[in-house]
Amino acid sequence: MAKRVITYPDKRLKQHSKDVEKFDENLHTLLDDMYATMLESGGIGLAAIQIGTPLNVLILELCDEDGNKISELMEVINPKIIKKEGETKHKEGCLSVPDFYEEVVRFEKVSVAYKDRHGNDVSVDADGLMSIAFQHEIDHLNGKLFFERLSILKRKKFEKEYMAPAKIGKK
Ligand code: Y12
Ligand code: CO
Numbered sequence: 001m002a003k004r005v006i007t008y009p010d011k012r013l014k015q016h017s018k019d020v021e022k023f024d025e026n027l028h029t030l031l032d033d034m035y036a037t038m039l040e041s042g043g044i045g046l047a048a049i050q051i052g053t054p055l056n057v058l059i060l061e062l063c064d065e066d067g068n069k070i071s072e073l074m075e076v077i078n079p080k081i082i083k084k085e086g087e088t089k090h091k092e093g094c095l096s097v098p099d100f101y102e103e104v105v106r107f108e109k110v111s112v113a114y115k116d117r118h119g120n121d122v123s124v125d126a127d128g129l130m131s132i133a134f135q136h137e138i139d140h141l142n143g144k145l146f147f148e149r150l151s152i153l154k155r156k157k158f159e160k161e162y163m164a165p166a167k168i169g170k171k
Contacts (some may be wrong), residue, residue, distance in 0.1 A: 002036040003051040005095045008145060008162075013096055017047070017054045017141040019078045027057070031075050031117055034059050045133045047140030050096050058137035062129050071130065076114045079138055082123070085112035090132045092146045100162050104149050106135045108114035120147045 006012055020027055030053055038046040038059060045088045048057040057076045062071040086108030109127045112134050116122050126134050136146055147158045 001033055002040040003033055003039060004042055005050050006052055007095075008097050010096075012052060012054075013049060013140070013145060014143045015049060015054045016143050017049055017056045019056050020115075023077070023115070023117060027077070028117055030055070030057060031059065035061075035073065038053055038095075041095050045137045046095065047137045049143075056141050058141065060130070060133050062133060064080075074124075075117050075156065076112070076134075076137075077116065077119075079112050079114040079134070079141070081110050081134075081138060082113050083109075084126075085109050088132070090129070092132065092136060094136070094146055096140075097145060097147065097162065100147065100158060102134075102147065102150055102154055102158065104132075104146050104147075106132055110134055112138075 030048060034046050034048060034051060034057070037051055038044075038061065044062050045058065046058045048055045058076045058079065060071065060074045060076065061069065064070050084107040087105060088108040089103050089105050091101050092104045108131065109125065110131050111123065111125045113123045126148060139146065142154065150158060
């Protein structure tokens with residue numbers, strides 16, 4: 001069932017999520033709800049905390065700029081970045097920060113170790129959009145939002161555009 005996506009400045013988005021210990025029916029329902037929510041909202045990535053569940057769970061299903069699917073659904077539990085290299089810049093958006101998009105500097109490539117919904121070990125070497133998406137979603141698990149990675153100047157632009165009192169009242 002699709003859930004409401006929590007939006008900034010809701011304080012729950014600052015929470016540090018905890019590792020999943022039981023790979024049971026509750027986890028599977030959470031993953032299914034996250035997917036329904038992501039589909040309904042038009043996202044390509046979602047962390048569990050964005051629907052109010054502080055667990056280290058994220059999902060990705062990547063699309064190109066024309067909306068064509070470019071990856072299968074990835075269900076990622078208890079992820080750890082085990083290798084990172086290079087630097088890249090990409091314009092990011094977030095379902096929890098609607099209507100704001102900005103370029104963020106991130107690692108170009110990351111290797112991530114995680115568990116699937118049954119508790120099996122998985123590891124992936126990610127580059128391109130997948131690398132950005134993993135880093136964006138893992139930030140959510142650590143209570144960090146993408147605008148916190150902007151330069152001072154761009155952060156001021158965010159505060160002016162997004163936090164303007166007339167606008168925030170409508171979010
Ligand atoms: C690259 C950059 C960022 C990510 C993280 C995942 N981000 C998203 O899935 C963002 C989705 C998004 C969707 C929106 O709504 C529609 O497109 C229908 C949206 O629209 C509004 O805010 C109005 C904003 C963000 C992964 C890879
Ligand atoms: Co996000």
